[in-house]
Amino acid sequence: MSKERSKRSKFGRKERLFGYSIIIPYITYTAIFWGYPFIWMVVLAFTKWNYFSKPTFVGLENFARIFTDSTFMRIALNTLNFLAYLIPMVLTFSLLFALALTKVKFGKTFIMLSFLVANVSSGVAYSLLFSNLFAINGPINRLLDKFFGITIPWFSNPQLAVFSICIIITWKFIGYYGLILYAGLLSIPQSLYEAAELDGANKSQIFWKITLPLLNPSLITVTVLAIMLTFGIFTEPYMITGGGPMQRTTTFLIYMYDTAFKRINPSYATTVAIVTALVSYAIVMLIRKFFEKEVSFV
Amino acid sequence: MKRVLMFLLVVLISGLGFSVKLTFWTAPNAFQEEFWKSIVTQWNKLRPDIQIEVQTIPAAGSSEEAILSALAAGNAPDFSENIFSGFAAQLADIGAIYAFDNFGADFQKLIEARKMKSIIESWKIKGKYYVFPIYSNPMIFWWRGDLLKKLGYNEPPRTYSQIYEISKKFADGKKKFTMQVISGRNWWDRWFDFITYYYAATSGKPYIDISKRKVNFGDDAGKQISEFIYTMFQNKWTAIELGTNPFYNGTILAKITGPWEVNWAKETFPKIVPEIWFSAPPVPDNYPKDKPVYTFADTKGLVIYSTCKDKKAAFEFISWVFSNVQNDVLWIEKTQMPPAREDLTTNPAFSKFMNDKFFRAYSSFVPYAVPPALIDKTIDIQQAMTTYLIEPLMYLKGKPVDILNKAVKEINKILF
Numbered sequence: 001m002s003k004e005r006s007k008r009s010k011f012g013r014k015e016r017l018f019g020y021s022i023i024i025p026y027i028t029y030t031a032i033f034w035g036y037p038f039i040w041m042v043v044l045a046f047t048k049w050n051y052f053s054k055p056t057f058v059g060l061e062n063f064a065r066i067f068t069d070s071t072f073m074r075i076a077l078n079t080l081n082f083l084a085y086l087i088p089m090v091l092t093f094s095l096l097f098a099l100a101l102t103k104v105k106f107g108k109t110f111i112m113l114s115f116l117v118a119n120v121s122s123g124v125a126y127s128l129l130f131s132n133l134f135a136i137n138g139p140i141n142r143l144l145d146k147f148f149g150i151t152i153p154w155f156s157n158p159q160l161a162v163f164s165i166c167i168i169i170t171w172k173f174i175g176y177y178g179l180i181l182y183a184g185l186l187s188i189p190q191s192l193y194e195a196a197e198l199d200g201a202n203k204s205q206i207f208w209k210i211t212l213p214l215l216n217p218s219l220i221t222v223t224v225l226a227i228m229l230t231f232g233i234f235t236e237p238y239m240i241t242g243g244g245p246m247q248r249t250t251t252f253l254i255y256m257y258d259t260a261f262k263r264i265n266p267s268y269a270t271t272v273a274i275v276t277a278l279v280s281y282a283i284v285m286l287i288r289k290f291f292e293k294e295v296s297f298v
Numbered sequence: 299m300k301r302v303l304m305f306l307l308v309v310l311i312s313g314l315g316f317s318v319k320l321t322f323w324t325a326p327n328a329f330q331e332e333f334w335k336s337i338v339t340q341w342n343k344l345r346p347d348i349q350i351e352v353q354t355i356p357a358a359g360s361s362e363e364a365i366l367s368a369l370a371a372g373n374a375p376d377f378s379e380n381i382f383s384g385f386a387a388q389l390a391d392i393g394a395i396y397a398f399d400n401f402g403a404d405f406q407k408l409i410e411a412r413k414m415k416s417i418i419e420s421w422k423i424k425g426k427y428y429v430f431p432i433y434s435n436p437m438i439f440w441w442r443g444d445l446l447k448k449l450g451y452n453e454p455p456r457t458y459s460q461i462y463e464i465s466k467k468f469a470d471g472k473k474k475f476t477m478q479v480i481s482g483r484n485w486w487d488r489w490f491d492f493i494t495y496y497y498a499a500t501s502g503k504p505y506i507d508i509s510k511r512k513v514n515f516g517d518d519a520g521k522q523i524s525e526f527i528y529t530m531f532q533n534k535w536t537a538i539e540l541g542t543n544p545f546y547n548g549t550i551l552a553k554i555t556g557p558w559e560v561n562w563a564k565e566t567f568p569k570i571v572p573e574i575w576f577s578a579p580p581v582p583d584n585y586p587k588d589k590p591v592y593t594f595a596d597t598k599g600l601v602i603y604s605t606c607k608d609k610k611a612a613f614e615f616i617s618w619v620f621s622n623v624q625n626d627v628l629w630i631e632k633t634q635m636p637p638a639r640e641d642l643t644t645n646p647a648f649s650k651f652m653n654d655k656f657f658r659a660y661s662s663f664v665p666y667a668v669p670p671a672l673i674d675k676t677i678d679i680q681q682a683m684t685t686y687l688i689e690p691l692m693y694l695k696g697k698p699v700d701i702l703n704k705a706v707k708e709i710n711k712i713l714f
Contacts, residue, residue: 050392051370052604137541137549156538158693244483245538246689261366262485262677264392 044270051264062271072272074247075255076279078162081248082230085166090177090226091219093170097178098185115175123235130168131155131240155241158248165236165249173229177222184218185211189297216293223291224284231280252276318608319349320615323378325361325598326354329561330379333632337619348611355380360486362677369394369603376606377616379432380598383421383669384676386429389601391674396602397426401613411621413641420669421599429599430616431638433629435556436663437494437594439477442551443575454552454577456591458526461580462535468551471534477552478544479527479536480688485680489670490554492683494594495523498579502592502668506679511713516706522582524698527691538692546570554579556596560634560656576659578666595667597638623647636661675712682709 011019045062047055066072097115104111118126132138134154141151154164188211196206212219234253237243243250243258252272260269324334331354338350353375355361356368361380368374374394381389389395398405405427409418414431421429441454449468455461465476481487492515496505499519507514515523530536536550544550546567564571578591585591602612619625626637627647634657642648642661651657670676687705690696 051366052392052394132542135541136537136539137544153539242483244684244689246693247685258681261363261370264366264388266370 041270041274044267045274047267048265049267051266055267058267062268063275065268066271066275071247071250071255075250075252078248078250079230079252081162082166082233082251083227085163086169086230087223087226089166089170090173091222093174094177094181094222095215095219097174098181101178101182102185112175112179115178118172118174119176121172124239126168126172127236127239130164130236134164156245158246161241161245161249165233165240168236169229169233173226177225180222180225181215181218184215187297188214192297213293214295214297216291216295220288220292223287227284227287228280231276317347317349318611319351320376320607320612321351321353322612322615323353323355323365323375323380325380326357327558327633329558329633333629334379336628337625341615341618345614348608348614350615360484369605372605374603374605376608377600377602377612379600381429381601382596382598382676383423383429383672384674386421386599386601387423387672387674388676390423390426390428394604395428396604396606396609397428398430398602398613399426400609404613404617408617408621412626413639413645415640417638417640421672423672429601430620431597431599432620433633433635434595434597434638434664434667434669435558435635436660436667437490437554437556437579437596438659438663439552439554439577439579440545441575441577442545442548442570442573444573445548445551446575454575456577456581457583457585458522458529458580459583461526462529462533464551465530465533465535469533469535473549475537475540475544475550476530476535477550478540478554479530480538480692481554483684483689485677485684488680488683488688489594489596492523492527492688493670494554494579495526496520497592497594497668498581499523499585500592501589502666504668504671506671506673506713508671508673513706513709513713516702519582520702520706521699524687524691524702526580526582527688528694528698528701531692532694543567552577557634557636557656557660576655578663590666592666592668593663595664595669597667597669599638630657634660636664673713678712679709682712 043055046057046059048058048061049055101108101111133140135141136151136153136156140154145151153160155161192210192214193206196210201209231251232253233251234257237249237251238254238257241249243254256269256272256276259272260266322334322338324330331352334352338352342349355378356364362385365374365378365381365385386395390397408430409415417431417434418427421427421431423429439454445468446452446454446464449464451464455464461476468474469476479491481490493505496503496515496519499522500517503514503519505513505515531538540549541547545553546563563574579593581591600616602609602616606612623645624647626639629635629637630648630651634654636642636657639645642664643652652661673679683705686708687701690701690704691698695701
């Protein structure tokens, strides 16, 4: 008791008030926009609600349903399919962009900003643009038809549709992820390259033995961001393919949205959201466990 | 002076107290918007005590999504239009809409005034009237008459075999296809392909038995339709993607559409419009020649939400609009869509529209246009139709009969 009093007495009333006035806005914000939705989410996951009636307690029924839900399983496979394309595509092209930036001498900021424009563009706008660009009688197919006599069903072939959406997402994120990798490249001390050159290492050896291993933290950051991105794909398939063909571009977010607002079942949609978040978290942890390496330049 | 001030204050307070402001959501369609804006302007001048504010249904994947999101967020309008019967059944099921039966004799009077006594019967949901039908669009096929003539035909084909015959002459599987067989991948597209073909092949038999909660289309007609869709894709007489405006640029000979496309087509492709021929949806070869061909009715109505601030006031507005035939005349002028009334061909008020070939064609199908099933799981069922029936047929994943049987099984699971 006396200890507590002595602790309190460290600060005067004015100081305490000042302290509280600084943290109260943040706590209020968190309580309203994080705490309240979080509690509501827990309530929804264990109840059945249709926006109008009172939520009725159903225990673990919503969670049990996920294990027998064939659509959920289909989407889990779709997400793996997206990951299989997106991670290599995003890593390769962002790395190439970052490496190219290190060679540029003039107008670097302009190039960086140009690539970042894609990142801040409206998802709906560029989805419409790409859907026209890749349409069966769109400019790309017209060109292919003219020169090679073929057309590619970008969005109507199930596997190609996944690939095409990955192209769009890669286009959007090259600038952003490329900058993260570029910062990583800059942090590698020049002396290491010089030492390697003196030892007679060629360019390929330098890349595989020095650049890539020392870029590990940045590469892991980009991979983690890309995994989280994959679990959150919505606008592109929603606008372009509507989740088809053959449900192959249906994502968790589309399923949640449809379940909540088309099937009027916000409870199950919430449960899907919780499970999806846990799965994505588990994958991120696995990636970090197996691929993350501590890097020090000292 | 004091008394005068007091009087003014009382008038002001009572004025404020009695004036109600209602929000009305309309379809996101420029022509309908124009109609409602002009009607509401008239009403607001007449009735300062009931002020209506018109807003178009916010942009979303569909009107249904926008309305459900608004209901969930607690900012739904007081009443809205653009509601199809299946969605109304879903809304009624969760208690989100208010039955018109509550207005008693006044509602009956309105039904009589608008000549829709038998039409309204097909909108009954669990014994009550939750929707006031506004229009009924029969879905019919548009054909490129100019191209058919070049191929040596004087009228559009009627049966599947006739379509195959034309396809052999016209389609090359690369840049020319006979027709758009499948309307799209959205759940509502099933109304405009499989369900339309089913109504045509069965003289309007319901595709779902609502009382038994079972699928009806697993029958012979369903098999013939599945075979037709499969054949068209197998021979490349149609394609999954046909590009933008394929009908107008001559990639395809035919497409199914509703009257909402008329005004747009007239404005955008004035040279093609005079060449358009109309036909009923195609039927199996054994369909009797003397029997009329039925089609799907894309029909939408108006609902009052349970959360409406003043339901009586909303109903007063609805009664005022629809008991005056001139408002339906204005509706046709603006939208080209046939109002849901039974006297379209007999009422002299509408005779002037019969000169328009589009309106004449659509009106002639009104008696044979069947609305969708009044089922609360419309979206789920039609999404399952896309996944288990339409897409496997389009991508030729198995025999048509097997695909149909699997689809029937899956949809029965949803219904049960």
